[in-house]
Amino acid sequence: MASKLPQTPPQPLRTNDGDSVVLERRAQKTKPPQMYQVVMLNDDYTPMEFVVMVLQQFFSKDRETATQIMLKIHLDGKGVCGVFSKDVAASKVDQVMDAANQAGHPLQCLSEPID
Ligand code: TYC
Numbered sequence: 001m002a003s004k005l006p007q008t009p010p011q012p013l014r015t016n017d018g019d020s021v022v023l024e025r026r027a028q029k030t031k032p033p034q035m036y037q038v039v040m041l042n043d044d045y046t047p048m049e050f051v052v053m054v055l056q057q058f059f060s061k062d063r064e065t066a067t068q069i070m071l072k073i074h075l076d077g078k079g080v081c082g083v084f085s086k087d088v089a090a091s092k093v094d095q096v097m098d099a100a101n102q103a104g105h106p107l108q109c110l111s112e113p114i115d
Contacts, residue, residue, distance in 0.1 A: 033086075034113050036083070036085070036113055037080045037082070037084075037089070037112055038081045038082050038089050038093060038096075039110055040107070041078050041109065042077045046105040048071075050100075051070040054096055054100075055081060058099070059082045081096075096109045
């Protein structure tokens with residue numbers, strides 16, 4: 001697949017006097033892509049250990065970080081597992097929901113755009 005080079009806006013050239021040239025700076029037109037956070041919700045039934053495992057397996061968290069995130073969700077009702085492009089975030093949600101369904105746990109997770 002051909003990779004895109006970063007796009008630099010066209011630089012207008014304008015002659016100033018006989019010899020010199022003025023380069024005008026233009027605002028960058030391409031916006032950075034919208035990013036999405038994957039949020040996990042608390043419930044009363046999913047085992048803490050399962051949530052820690054999900055955070056390690058699908059979000060590449062070490063055990064200590066995964067435990068901290070799980071406890072934050074447990075206490076606050078929800079927590080952010082990671083920030084991704086739209087497609088990757090959707091795929092993370094699918095992976096988590098599939099794993100939870102297969103294990104018979106009601107764990108819920110969603111993705112939402114961030115500013
Ligand atoms: N509240 C659950 C319990 O006490 C643990 C839990 C944490 C569940 C985070 C879901 O996203 C979650 N077993």
